[in-house]
Amino acid sequence: MAEPCIEVKNLEKYFTVGKGKLHAVDGVSFKIEKGKTMGVVGESGCGKSTLGRTIIHQHEPTGGQIFFNGKDVTKVKGRALRDLREHMQIVFQDPYSSLNPRYTVEATIREPLLLSHRYSKGELADEVTRLMQLCGIDERLRLAYPHELDGGRRQRVGIARALALHPDFVVCDEPVSALDVSIQAQVLNLLMDLQEQENLTYMFVTHDLSVVRHISHDICVMYLGQLVETSPSKELFERPMHPYTKALLSAIPTTDIHAPYQRIQLKGEITSPINPKPGCRFAARCPYAVDRCREPQELHEMSPNHFVACCRVEELN
Numbered sequence: 001m002a003e004p005c006i007e008v009k010n011l012e013k014y015f016t017v018g019k020g021k022l023h024a025v026d027g028v029s030f031k032i033e034k035g036k037t038m039g040v041v042g043e044s045g046c047g048k049s050t051l052g053r054t055i056i057h058q059h060e061p062t063g064g065q066i067f068f069n070g071k072d073v074t075k076v077k078g079r080a081l082r083d084l085r086e087h088m089q090i091v092f093q094d095p096y097s098s099l100n101p102r103y104t105v106e107a108t109i110r111e112p113l114l115l116s117h118r119y120s121k122g123e124l125a126d127e128v129t130r131l132m133q134l135c136g137i138d139e140r141l142r143l144a145y146p147h148e149l150d151g152g153r154r155q156r157v158g159i160a161r162a163l164a165l166h167p168d169f170v171v172c173d174e175p176v177s178a179l180d181v182s183i184q185a186q187v188l189n190l191l192m193d194l195q196e197q198e199n200l201t202y203m204f205v206t207h208d209l210s211v212v213r214h215i216s217h218d219i220c221v222m223y224l225g226q227l228v229e230t231s232p233s234k235e236l237f238e239r240p241m242h243p244y245t246k247a248l249l250s251a252i253p254t255t256d257i258h259a260p261y262q263r264i265q266l267k268g269e270i271t272s273p274i275n276p277k278p279g280c281r282f283a284a285r286c287p288y289a290v291d292r293c294r295e296p297q298e299l300h301e302m303s304p305n306h307f308v309a310c311c312r313v314e315e316l317n
């Protein structure tokens with residue numbers, strides 16, 4: 001594997017809720033190679049956004065380590081943290097709520113440039129022009145306000161702003177989920193073109209598996225704060241192995257009448273993420289659960305780079 005841009009080892013982020021600890025991210029390890037995209041999928045509340053925000057230092061991790069370009073940055077503070085944050089950016093699901101309604105397109109994109117104190121007034125205007133062109137934003141929208149733009153253009157502004165300071169790593173947190181289907185493909189194509197041009201590394205969070213398939217080189221499947229399966233993207237769709245991944249994939253509508261996924265309906269209560277028991281967190285909904293599923297489940301490599309955390313994986317596949 002080429003040098004990873006991002007590596008996390010045993011990353012944990014717990015929130016204190018009343019007297020308990022909510023295990024939003026619980027012992028997650030993976031690497032993302034430079035210039036590649038890691039898709040992160042799983043149901044609402046499984047910890048996808050918390051994972052992304054912890055990696056880019058918007059949350060302080062409870063435990064574990066974060067490496068950026070080979071350097072341990074888990075505990076950086078002060079000036080080093082400010083520098084690091086420039087290299088790690090986030091694009092949000094809903095650009096309408098993440099953009100300041102009182103800022104024009106120009107002011108929105110200019111803000112991070114201004115705060116970096118690296119550009120003269122003339123350079124600032126040129127940089128804004130460059131970023132608008134890079135992200136396909138028409139020059140005549142320079143003085144428009146967010147409410148005057150459609151969702152796709154607003155998201156282009158959010159992307160331009162995120163790329164202003166030449167980051168290496170971008171967390172894309174459901175960046176097309178709020179957009180019309182017709183616009184989704186345009187924004188996804190833009191993100192893929194930008195990845196190539198700017199050599200960006202992405203963590204792409206989504207609950208929409210058809211989107212993640214299109215854009216990701218590798219995929220992590222999360223369930224209640226933990227990775228249950230991780231694999232190169234193509235392999236995951238061809239040979240999902242964890243019972244949860246199979247259920248997730250079975251929910252994708254397919255037009256292939258020769259290979260329809262059998263839809264698997266999950267029954268049973270979702271386990272609480274507050275002070276969870278040590279065993280498999282999927283057990284309450286898993287049709288194959290047996291006594292030994294109460295033991296902690298670790299990821300095992302089933303084929304090259306394809307890891308699964310399920311003690312019954314061999315007999316079930």
Ligand SMILES: Nc1ncnc2c1ncn2[C@@H]1O[C@H](COP(=O)(O)OP(=O)(O)OP(=O)(O)O)[C@@H](O)[C@H]1O
Nearest residue numbers: 015022024043044045046047048049050051207273
């Ligand atoms: N600031 C916080 N304080 C307490 N609990 C939090 C906080 N942020 C997230 N959580 C909890 O952590 C868990 C993971 O939340 P997170 O937002 O990361 O999930 P998600 O996978 O991004 O979900 P969605 O698909 O709905 O965006 C949830 O149980 C959530 O309620």
Ligand code: SF4
Nearest residue numbers: 280283286293310311
């Ligand atoms: S460990 Fe047990 S409960 Fe968990 S997914 Fe595997 S079979 Fe199901």
Ligand SMILES: [Mg+2]
Nearest residue numbers: 048049050173
């Ligand atoms: Mg989220």
